[in-house]
Amino acid sequence: MKITQIRLDMLRVPLKTPFKTALRTVDAVEDIIVSVHTDSGHVGYGEAAATAVITGDTHGSIVEAIDKLIAPRLVGMEIADLNRVVHRIQGAAERNTSAKAAVEIAVYDLWGQLYGAPLYRLLGGGDPVITTDITISVDYIDKMVADSMDAVNRGFESLKIKVGKEIGVDLERVKAIYAAVEGRALLRLDANQGWTAKQAVYAIRTLEDAGVQLELVEQPVKARDLAGLKYVTERVHTPIMADESVFGPAEVIDLLRMHAADIINIKLMKTGGISNAIRIADIASVYGVECMIGCMIESSISVAAAVHVAVAKADTIRKIDLDGPSLCAFNPVEGGVRFNESEITIDDSPGLGIRGIRGLEPLAA
Ligand SMILES: C[C@H](N)C(=O)N[C@@H](CCC(=O)O)C(=O)O
Numbered sequence: 001m002k003i004t005q006i007r008l009d010m011l012r013v014p015l016k017t018p019f020k021t022a023l024r025t026v027d028a029v030e031d032i033i034v035s036v037h038t039d040s041g042h043v044g045y046g047e048a049a050a051t052a053v054i055t056g057d058t059h060g061s062i063v064e065a066i067d068k069l070i071a072p073r074l075v076g077m078e079i080a081d082l083n084r085v086v087h088r089i090q091g092a093a094e095r096n097t098s099a100k101a102a103v104e105i106a107v108y109d110l111w112g113q114l115y116g117a118p119l120y121r122l123l124g125g126g127d128p129v130i131t132t133d134i135t136i137s138v139d140y141i142d143k144m145v146a147d148s149m150d151a152v153n154r155g156f157e158s159l160k161i162k163v164g165k166e167i168g169v170d171l172e173r174v175k176a177i178y179a180a181v182e183g184r185a186l187l188r189l190d191a192n193q194g195w196t197a198k199q200a201v202y203a204i205r206t207l208e209d210a211g212v213q214l215e216l217v218e219q220p221v222k223a224r225d226l227a228g229l230k231y232v233t234e235r236v237h238t239p240i241m242a243d244e245s246v247f248g249p250a251e252v253i254d255l256l257r258m259h260a261a262d263i264i265n266i267k268l269m270k271t272g273g274i275s276n277a278i279r280i281a282d283i284a285s286v287y288g289v290e291c292m293i294g295c296m297i298e299s300s301i302s303v304a305a306a307v308h309v310a311v312a313k314a315d316t317i318r319k320i321d322l323d324g325p326s327l328c329a330f331n332p333v334e335g336g337v338r339f340n341e342s343e344i345t346i347d348d349s350p351g352l353g354i355r356g357i358r359g360l361e362p363l364a365a
Pocket residue numbers: 021024051134135160190192243294295296297321322323324
């Protein structure tokens with residue numbers, strides 16, 4: 001199975017409601033879809049999210065990196081030479097992690113198709129059913145409480161509450177949601193870099209003292225403020241998770257050596273794809289640290305790949321934040337991983353199991 005062509009299209013899927021964090025507001029998935037074609041007629045699919053505020057990647061940079069730097073190095077290569085293909089993708093450019101992720105995901109999809117097995121089995125196997133949380137966007141307190149109640153009534157047992165705005169209102173947000181869902185759902189907070197280290201310690205201790213039980217707090221401080229992250233981790237009981245502060249394996253090693261966080265959030269759009277996500281899970285396992293696997297605003301193409309990684313690395317990846325498809329107004333994908341509210345199931349189809357994608361818009365040449 002030889003790579004013959006790499007094609008790029010745009011996928012637009014409206015979200016059910018606007019997604020709001022301390023960093024941005026967005027109302028649709030607008031991602032670049034990669035199709036890797038082969039001489040055997042098999043096609044592998046991948047997806048790149050342009051989350052400029054986190055990865056620096058834009059639609060333009062993703063298209064340019066794939067068309068000009070990655071694709072020319074891959075045409076003619078054998079999918080069976082997976083490690084060499086991955087090496088070429090990762091070596092094609094510095095950063096550009098979302099572009100690399102999309103192409104890697106499509107190549108791993110083909111690798112599964114080549115051997116006729118669902119990807120997670122080739123990555124080591126596991127139980128093909130996982131449970132995700134859902135994100136509650138930062139908003140007026142009443143709206144966040146109503147959204148939280150709605151999510152619990154839909155069966156979500158874990159809510160990821162976005163905070164990181166005005167600290168006083170953040171505390172009221174969390175207390176009100178906790179009172180509304182106590183005993184029915186676990187709460188994780190994501191400040192998306194919105195607090196200073198001192199504010200974070202104050203906010204988390206205030207919630208701890210008020211008896212609000214939190215599963216974890218994600219990325220309380222600026223991405224580059226590793227000293228601040230460590231300061232918070234050392235001063236609160238609630239586990240602290242690094243998200244925007246760590247992209248690849250080397251950064252994870254640095255962070256774990258510093259003891260700057262208790263948990264690592266792995267996202268394919270930060271790692272540059274599946275190979276580094278697996279590496280990070282293995283590194284974290286060596287350090288005895290658990291991981292979450294998360295996503296950006298992505299559809300069920302790239303999130304499916306994250307699901308396969310989560311299943312195969314379930315010993316270390318204990319927390320799942322793969323709610324992108326649940327936030328979408330519809331699923332554009334035929335076949336593949338089944339997303340049913342909090343429950344995500346992989347079937348026996350080879351690779352990612354994607355049979356087709358509706359509504360792709362060709363990119364202007
Ligand atoms: C969608 C997921 N639950 C999530 O919150 N992901 C990111 C933000 C993604 C984005 O802005 O596209 C996170 O910070 O964890």
